[in-house]
Amino acid sequence: MLEINVKKQLGSLALSANLQIPSNGVTALFGLSGSGKSSLINLVSGLSLPDQGYIQLNNRTLVDTVRKINLPPEQRHLGYVFQDARLFPHYTVKGNLAYGMKKVSKAVYQEIIELLGIEPLLKRYPLTLSGGEKQRVAIGRALLTEPELLLMDEPLAALDLPRKQELLDYLDRLAKEINIPILYVSHSLEELLRLAQRVILIQQGKVLAFDDLETIWQSPHFLPWKGVQQQSAVFSLPIEMHHPLYQMTVLNFAGQPLWIHEMPQKNAGDLVRICIYSSDVSIILQPTKGSSIRNVLACQITEIEIQAQQVEVRLNADGLQFGASISRWALAELELQVGMWVYAQIKSVSVIA
Numbered sequence: 001m002l003e004i005n006v007k008k009q010l011g012s013l014a015l016s017a018n019l020q021i022p023s024n025g026v027t028a029l030f031g032l033s034g035s036g037k038s039s040l041i042n043l044v045s046g047l048s049l050p051d052q053g054y055i056q057l058n059n060r061t062l063v064d065t066v067r068k069i070n071l072p073p074e075q076r077h078l079g080y081v082f083q084d085a086r087l088f089p090h091y092t093v094k095g096n097l098a099y100g101m102k103k104v105s106k107a108v109y110q111e112i113i114e115l116l117g118i119e120p121l122l123k124r125y126p127l128t129l130s131g132g133e134k135q136r137v138a139i140g141r142a143l144l145t146e147p148e149l150l151l152m153d154e155p156l157a158a159l160d161l162p163r164k165q166e167l168l169d170y171l172d173r174l175a176k177e178i179n180i181p182i183l184y185v186s187h188s189l190e191e192l193l194r195l196a197q198r199v200i201l202i203q204q205g206k207v208l209a210f211d212d213l214e215t216i217w218q219s220p221h222f223l224p225w226k227g228v229q230q231q232s233a234v235f236s237l238p239i240e241m242h243h244p245l246y247q248m249t250v251l252n253f254a255g256q257p258l259w260i261h262e263m264p265q266k267n268a269g270d271l272v273r274i275c276i277y278s279s280d281v282s283i284i285l286q287p288t289k290g291s292s293i294r295n296v297l298a299c300q301i302t303e304i305e306i307q308a309q310q311v312e313v314r315l316n317a318d319g320l321q322f323g324a325s326i327s328r329w330a331l332a333e334l335e336l337q338v339g340m341w342v343y344a345q346i347k348s349v350s351v352i353a
């Protein structure tokens with residue numbers, strides 16, 4: 001558990017946070033530029049000192065202004081990956097990895113090298129590496145210090161789009177396979193969706209919300225980030241089974257089947273994160289025969305919001321909430337009302353990971 005209870009004045013920005021973050025998975029610090037994300041992470045790393053408060057990692061005090069404790073960064077057992085890789089130019093990749101490395105077993109070393117795909121780079125110097133390769137080395141170096149927590153401050157921000165995608169794949173694998181919690185600063189929705197289990201939404205130095213990504217995604221605080229035309233719901237759903245003939249996989253959507261393209265690399269019970277856009281959902285009163293749409297879910301209308309261009313209908317299928325964007329004409333013709341049971345036809349499901 002990472003416990004943060006701090007206050008710090010930064011120019012005109014009053015930063016304050018009171019958070020208990022579980023010691024597993026990826027927790028994203030998300031917010032607009034200048035909202036205080038890096039400043040908060042710098043308090044955790046020890047690069048700056050709170051005016052007031054304390055930070056504890058797994059019951060170890062990193063800083064406490066009352067008890068006058070302030071561990072220097074190197075004693076905090078943290079790995080830090082910045083936007084730029086900050087490798088030593090005069091050391092090879094192997095030399096860079098060795099810097100600050102704990103006596104990790106050969107097996108752990110090999111696992112990290114393989115996970116990040118840096119074996120072929122070991123003899124090269126940073127100058128000869130691409131931005132994405134440098135970042136992979138920087139992440140490897142941080143992991144080899146055997147940190148209790150990995151801090152990543154927009155590790156993809158300095159990369160071009162293809163490199164970003166490439167590194168995102170590595171980070172995704174890393175987040176699933178290593179057992180080190182990650183505090184990840186970002187303002188990219190894509191990175192959030194791919195990597196984060198939970199999100200700290202920060203605005204003007206204050207924590208606006210902190211919850212699972214799926215919950216934050218649905219919260220009103222998050223609406224501005226998604227845009228009116230892009231309303232969507234995110235779910236992590238368990239795999240029920242693969243359909244061998246049609247190369248489809250069925251997920252358990254609160255007891256109802258939800259079909260996606262086949263994910264043979266995953267097993268029954270594994271979670272798959274998906275996104276359903278309201279614009280891909282239509283409403284029918286009875287399940288129809290003779291439709292090519294496979295995903296038809298029974299659900300109840302919980303809210304009808306008439307917007308300028310469309311009507312957003314909120315639906316609930318045994319606790320799982322999502323939306324359908326329909327026209328005013330359809331609303332009138334189907335005589336939809338809050339509380340009615342209907343069927344949601346889902347034209348397409350975006351599979352994230």
Ligand SMILES: Nc1ncnc2c1ncn2[C@@H]1O[C@H](COP(=O)(O)OP(=O)(O)OP(=O)(O)O)[C@@H](O)[C@H]1O
Pocket residue numbers: 010011012013031032033034035036037038039040187
């Ligand atoms: N030492 C400082 N003195 C005065 N103001 C500071 C100091 N450090 C940060 N700030 C200000 O605090 C605000 C938050 O900065 P911070 O870098 O934490 O934001 P951020 O959310 O990480 O932004 P970005 O996404 O652009 O990196 C900014 O307005 C910044 O100028």
